[in-house]
Amino acid sequence: MLKSGPVLAAGTMSGTSLDGVDMAVIETDGVEILDFGESGYRPYSDVEQTTLRAVLGRWPGEGLDDALGVVQSAHQEALSEINAELIGFHGQTLAHEPIGRGTHQLGDGQALADVLGRPVVWDFRSADVALGGQGAPLAPFYHFALARLIGATKPLVFLNLGGVGNVTWVNPAAHGPEAEGALLAFDTGPANAPLNDLMADRRGLSFDKGGALAREGMVETGALELFLQEPYFRRIPPKSLDRNDFSVMLDLVRELSDADAAATMCAMAAAAVMQAMEHVPSSPSRVLVCGGGRKNPVMLQMLSVSLDCPVEPVETVDLDGDMLEAQAFAYLAVRVARGLPTSSPWTTGVNALVGGGTVSRPVPS
Numbered sequence: 001m002l003k004s005g006p007v008l009a010a011g012t013m014s015g016t017s018l019d020g021v022d023m024a025v026i027e028t029d030g031v032e033i034l035d036f037g038e039s040g041y042r043p044y045s046d047v048e049q050t051t052l053r054a055v056l057g058r059w060p061g062e063g064l065d066d067a068l069g070v071v072q073s074a075h076q077e078a079l080s081e082i083n084a085e086l087i088g089f090h091g092q093t094l095a096h097e098p099i100g101r102g103t104h105q106l107g108d109g110q111a112l113a114d115v116l117g118r119p120v121v122w123d124f125r126s127a128d129v130a131l132g133g134q135g136a137p138l139a140p141f142y143h144f145a146l147a148r149l150i151g152a153t154k155p156l157v158f159l160n161l162g163g164v165g166n167v168t169w170v171n172p173a174a175h176g177p178e179a180e181g182a183l184l185a186f187d188t189g190p191a192n193a194p195l196n197d198l199m200a201d202r203r204g205l206s207f208d209k210g211g212a213l214a215r216e217g218m219v220e221t222g223a224l225e226l227f228l229q230e231p232y233f234r235r236i237p238p239k240s241l242d243r244n245d246f247s248v249m250l251d252l253v254r255e256l257s258d259a260d261a262a263a264t265m266c267a268m269a270a271a272a273v274m275q276a277m278e279h280v281p282s283s284p285s286r287v288l289v290c291g292g293g294r295k296n297p298v299m300l301q302m303l304s305v306s307l308d309c310p311v312e313p314v315e316t317v318d319l320d321g322d323m324l325e326a327q328a329f330a331y332l333a334v335r336v337a338r339g340l341p342t343s344s345p346w347t348t349g350v351n352a353l354v355g356g357g358t359v360s361r362p363v364p365s
Contacts, residue, residue: 002086002119002337006034010084011330012075014092016163016243017192017292018052019206020044023078024326030334031176033149039323042078044070049206056243057095059104067092071107076115087112088333089122090325096136096242102126103135110360121333123358128343133350134240137166140185140347141335142328144170144177150317154285157277158314159303160325161293163193164241165272168347169280178341178353184280185347186237189230189272190246191293195265198250202258211266211298217259219267223252227268233275238349269293270302277307287311290321332357 006029014021021044025037044052048070055067071092079087091107109122125135143158152172160166165188174182192207199205199213208214227249232239249268253261277283286309293299294313304311314321332342336357344353 002334005029007086007334008037008084009086009088009330009334010079010082011088011090011326011328011333012078013090013325013329014071014074015325016093017196017207018044018049018163019292021074021078022323022326023082024320024323024330025082025084026327026330028331028334030331030338030340031145033145033331036320036327038082039320039326040078040082041322042074044074048074052092055094059095059101064106067094068106068108072111075107075112079116084330085118086333086337087116087118087120088124088329088331089120090124090329091122093243096240098129098134098240103129109358113360113362117362119337119359119361121336121357121359124329124332124336124342124356127356128348128350128354131350131352131354133343133348133354134238135348136187136240137168137185137347138332138343138356139166139325139328140168140170140183141177141342142331143168144172144183145331146319147172150319155282157280157284157287159188159273159287159289160291161191161269161289161299162291162325163191163196163243165189165191165269165293167273167276167280169284171281178344180346181281183344183346184237186239186276186279187241188276189232189241189269190249191269191291193243194246194249195262195269198253198261198265202261207292208262208296211296213259214262214266214296214298217257217261217263220253220256220260220264223256223264224267224271226252228271228275233272237279238345238347240348263298266296266299267302270299270306273303274306284309288314288317288319290314290319290324294321
């Protein structure tokens with residue numbers, strides 16, 4: 001059993017951008033965030049990225065041994081020297097089809113617990129999907145705790161620009177994250193994943209560092225208008241996406257120069273966020289941006305000129321935008337271990353409050 005009171009928990013996250021594994025430690029009781037601990041990053045090598053890209057879209061049993069080895073070793077290395085009593089292990093998302101086959105995060109939490117000698121919470125999304133939820137996004141309960149931590153008093157938005165974009169509207173005046181009216185969360189649309197794929201295909205690079213290529217280009221408005229015709233943007237949230245649901249983006253920019261294609265993809269990601277803002281309960285007082293997209297000044301500038309509130313990296317409130325999602329899974333691990341909900345009808349569309357996740361304890365040797 002997990003001891004009562006605050007605990008040190010570590011979380012890992014390897015997102016759909018396939019760049020590597022983030023690891024972060026926080027001190028929490030599963031309700032409040034009491035302190036931030038160490039953090040680290042273990043990048044995937046080019047060979048490892050190639051192995052993982054080759055299995056995107058696959059489900060359990062579909063020839064995943066090599067990819068599983070990559071995921072297990074990377075997360076194990078990221079966690080090998082940390083001081084934590086509990087670990088939240090997200091695994092690597094390969095496929096996400098909540099209205100269909102379900103959701104698949106590659107990873108073996110029991111094996112990780114046995115190697116590290118500490119309890120591991122994993123498979124966070126399956127229970128939510130089984131109860132009618134989207135299984136994503138899962139960080140909103142943590143975002144609520146962060147809003148309280150920074151002393152927010154008015155509704156605000158946390159925007160994660162990872163491989164896929166997602167938004168959490170937070171009302172910090174609510175009595176808790178599970179309350180009606182406290183949260184609304186959903187995936188906005190593609191963010192970095194298609195842009196990264198473009199850079200890999202055309203330039204042999206992992207991403208557009210500092211938005212340098214996009215800054216040289218012009219937005220192709222025709223391609224942008226076609227992108228915004230996608231029915232997803234008109235669907236009422238909660239709603240979620242798979243990494244490759246908007247693969248049409250690459251087709252829309254296929255005839256453009258590298259720079260114009262990059263600029264147009266940045267505009268698409270920003271436009272998806274602007275469409276999302278039409279669904280939130282009230283206008284936010286500010287938008288705090290985390291994930292790799294906050295380091296793309298072209299994308300941020302496009303958002304800043306389009307939204308009627310400040311758009312700022314989370315570092316402006318002394319948070320770590322690289323580690324926010326890893327911290328979230330540390331926080332959620334404690335909630336799972338204590339039987340607290342991790343998602344709600346207003347974050348994933350699940351039919352009732354649910355605490356997803358499996359707790360695996362090390363088997364004595």
